[in-house]
Amino acid sequence: MTVMPRAGQVWTVDDLDRMPDDGLQYELLDGLLLVTPAPVLLHQRAIGNLYLLLRGACPPGMEVFMAPVDWRPDLRTSLQPDLLVVRQDDVGIANVTAPLVLAVEVLSPSTRRKDQVLKRSKYEDAGVLSYWIVDPKEPSLLALDLAEGRYVTGASAAGDGVAHCRLPFPVDLVPSDLIAAPPGRG
Numbered sequence: 001m002t003v004m005p006r007a008g009q010v011w012t013v014d015d016l017d018r019m020p021d022d023g024l025q026y027e028l029l030d031g032l033l034l035v036t037p038a039p040v041l042l043h044q045r046a047i048g049n050l051y052l053l054l055r056g057a058c059p060p061g062m063e064v065f066m067a068p069v070d071w072r073p074d075l076r077t078s079l080q081p082d083l084l085v086v087r088q089d090d091v092g093i094a095n096v097t098a099p100l101v102l103a104v105e106v107l108s109p110s111t112r113r114k115d116q117v118l119k120r121s122k123y124e125d126a127g128v129l130s131y132w133i134v135d136p137k138e139p140s141l142l143a144l145d146l147a148e149g150r151y152v153t154g155a156s157a158a159g160d161g162v163a164h165c166r167l168p169f170p171v172d173l174v175p176s177d178l179i180a181a182p183p184g185r186g
Contacts, residue, residue, distance in 0.1 A: 013070075013078050025068070029118055031076040036110055046106045046136040046178040047082045054083065054102075057171040062101060063088050070095035071103070073126045079119060082106045082134075085168055099127040101168040106134045120144070124151050130167040139175040143167075 010031025019026045025036040039047075047066060054064045067080045072095050083104035090098035103123050105115035115133060123131045124146065131144045131151060138158060145154035145167045157163035157175055165171050 010076055012075050013072055014075075016078050025080060027080055028076060028078040029122055034114060034118075036114070039106075039108055042136045042179055043082075043106050043108050045181070046134055046139075047104075049178045049180070050104065050106075050134065050173070051083055053171060053173055054085065054104075057169060058085065059169050061088055062086065062168065063091060071100055072097050073099070077122065077126075079103075079122065081119075100129070102130045102132065103128050104132040104134065106136060108136075120151065124149075130154065130165075132165070134175070134178060136179045139179050141173065141175045141178075 011028050011033045012031070013028065016026055016028055016033075023038050025038070027034045027036070051064060051066050058064050062085055064083060064085050067082050069084060070078045070080055071084060072078045078095070081100070081103040083102075084096070084100050085102035086096050086098065086100055090096055100123070103119070105111070105119060107115055120131060120133075127146065129146050133142045133144070134140070140158040141156060141163045142153065143155040143163060143165045144151035154167055155163040155165045157173075160174055160176050163173050163175070165173065
């Protein structure tokens with residue numbers, strides 16, 4: 001991850017909309033431009049498997065999306081969680097501005113600190129109901145739920161353990177299943 005400062009002024013979502021489509025991920029966090037390389041395949045597999053699990057458990061009135069979808073809670077912030085759940089009433093044409101029901105970040109070497117510290121803090125301050133951090137390398141899941149304005153551990157599991165997540169809706173998951181290749185077809 002690279003942080004791009006800007007002399008004299010902060011970055012805004014208008015600046016972000018003018019960035020090139022060059023395969024890099026551009027995000028804003030309180031006016032700082034964050035540039036991240038494209039994710040690796042294990043990262044994408046975890047996202048895909050988790051998307052299918054969440055979509056199957058998602059109740060009416062909510063919807064699951066995969067990146068790149070911009071969450072823009074203010075003019076100086078535009079983040080792209082790997083997965084996000086929003087109330088269908090909050091789905092816009094181009095991006096989401098309302099607080100998310102769930103943000104999920106899958107860690108990679110280039111995003112680990114950004115996801116565990118910077119994004120966690122922003123999601124918490126902005127009132128995102130649940131924030132899940134998935135580590136495909138270990139594999140593990142930490143589900144954080146908002147309680148009185150601060151994140152507390154709602155569920156966690158590693159390897160073949162089961163995480164019993166209750167927010168934003170009940171779903172049980174096994175971290176090692178998130179990185180498992182689909183069964184062969186033959």
